[in-house]
Amino acid sequence: MKQNPYAGLKKVILAGMILVPLIPFILVLGIGYYYFTTSLENNTIASMRRIVQDHRQMIESFLMERKADLEFILNTNRFEDLIRPDKLQRTFENLQTESQAFVDLGIFDISGLHVAYYGPYQLSGKLYDQASWFKAVMRNGFYISNVFLGYRQVPHFVIAVAKMNQGRQWVIRATIDTHIFNDLVKKVRIGKTGEAYLLDAEGVFQTERRSGGPLMKKDPDRPRYGPVHEGIKTFIDSDAHGEPFLYATTWLKDGSWLLVVRQEKADAFKALRRASYLIVLISVIGGAIIIAVAFFLTGRIVRRMERMDQEKDQLDEQLIRAGRLAEIGEMSAGFAHEINNPLQIIKSEYALVEMILADLKERGELKQSEDLAELEDSIDQIKLQVDRCADITQAILQFGRKEEPVIKDIELRAFIPEVVGMVANKAGVHGIAIEQEISDQNSDVHGDLRHLQQVLVNLLNNAIDAVIARHGSSGGAIRIESGPAENGQVEINIRDNGSGISSENLKKVFTPFFTTKPVGKGTGLGLSVCYGIIDKMGGSMAVASQENVGTTFTIRLPSAK
């Protein structure tokens, strides 16, 4: 029955203790995660942009340098000199010291005729006036081709520069080694999967792609890169195999080549994933700790509340008992007082009867007979029973008395031996040893000397009776102890090895008129009076007992210090 309110309470406390820290915890983690990942993502993308930017610059400067090399030759040599094979060879050799990327060198006149050539092929004498590259170079002054196979059936691209002004017009053309250019473009390494490659406007590979994509083949991902755009574009998209990539693209050579730098998304955002794992780990561990602590604390709180409730119940019970005792006391005092008046009359009547009877006998008006003896015996009984009634009403009146205790400091070290002295005679007669053990510390209590004396004498007398009932006239022992107890109280214990009290009776020992003594031997008020007295002094009284082992009465009183 009692478990239910605690179970409900436990749930509420537990929910509160888990949710209150968990909500901010999750919020902090969530917000932290959001900002962290956003910034990490931005960082990753920014570094990608930087890489693509640097790479474009490098590629462009490579091409410009090669173009400048050719322009230098164009401007420092005359056509007539260069078409001489030995001069051309020397010039080429000089060029090669500038850059290993040059494969060959050719000179063309204005009609497109390949006038002189130095390189691994035999190309001179061919006419190029219809070739698109020749038309472009004549139009623009220079030309850098896409990678193509040409007559040689080897992928290559060419740089051509035309001398346009001052005198004779002619063209110088060099082939660039695609391997060297390829390596230059490819050499970017970002993480594990980062790679860079060049495409032409149609999406044909101008350089190899490390993850697969040979030269001159069309990139199936071309549509993803979109039309020509200014500056750098970054985006995340899946490639033809469905693998998500982070892309950064930029157009160079006036929109004829596209530089692509890409990295697998998982690789690019590895730190992000690691952060996610860490956050999940923290969430799990933190959540587990919060839940564990909540369970632990809730358990403690609920246990404590249960204990406090139990204590409160006990206190309530004590208060009710004290209240009931006070009520019973008042009622019985009134009752006893009223009974005393008729008792007084009965007593007077008895005295009158006795006197008249004596007079009659004296005057010889009553003869000695059996009836007379019986009458006299009956009259004696009236006196006896009235006296018994008087005893009871006296006890009741004492129980119900409203006298306030006179509180003083009582030194137990002196007081207890004094009280023990009062019953020592009776105990001694029955061979009962009374041991005393009084602590040196805190042995003073606040209380009414006379009342406490009454209580102790009463308890000691009870103990003696219990011991006699079990042991007769030897083997009995009573022990009276006192010492400090918790909450600034002093405890007095009276232990006996007497007959003990059955658990059934133990509940009723402080109830008024409860007695196990034979009729006429006790009023059943002694212990309830003691209880009331101790209660009035601000103390408490308890009993523990086991049948045929003994009984311990415990009195707790406020300490004097």
Added chain:
Amino acid sequence: MEAMKIMLVDDEERFLSSTQKLLTKKGYEVVTASSGTEALEKIRGQNIHVVILDVKMPGMDGNATLKEIKRQFPLVEVIMLTGHATMESAIDGLKSGAMDYLMKPTDIDEIILKAEEAFGKRQGLEEKIRVARMRKLVKSPSEIIRES
């Protein structure tokens, strides 16, 4: 010697009559009154030595009656008869000039014992008064001489 004249004051008529009979048989002169007012009236007309006075009575209660008796007849000794185990009313009585108290139910012998004690005190007091008066009478002539 003068016989003791006892007055019983209680609201219980039967107690009064029975006790009166008993005490009369023992040779005392007994007057009864069933209320404080009646008691005061009866004392006025007679020379009562000792009053046995119940504390709890309707109307004028024991302690009020006691105070009135002591005020009007300071020489009358009063013994309180109390039904309370509490000493309070008895102590109040003693403070107001009662000679002693008896706890109900009490024996007739006890009543007699305390009454005798009170009567003895009363007699002692009267004796002292008589002696004092005598002295005054004896002393008077010499005083007259001295004064003249």
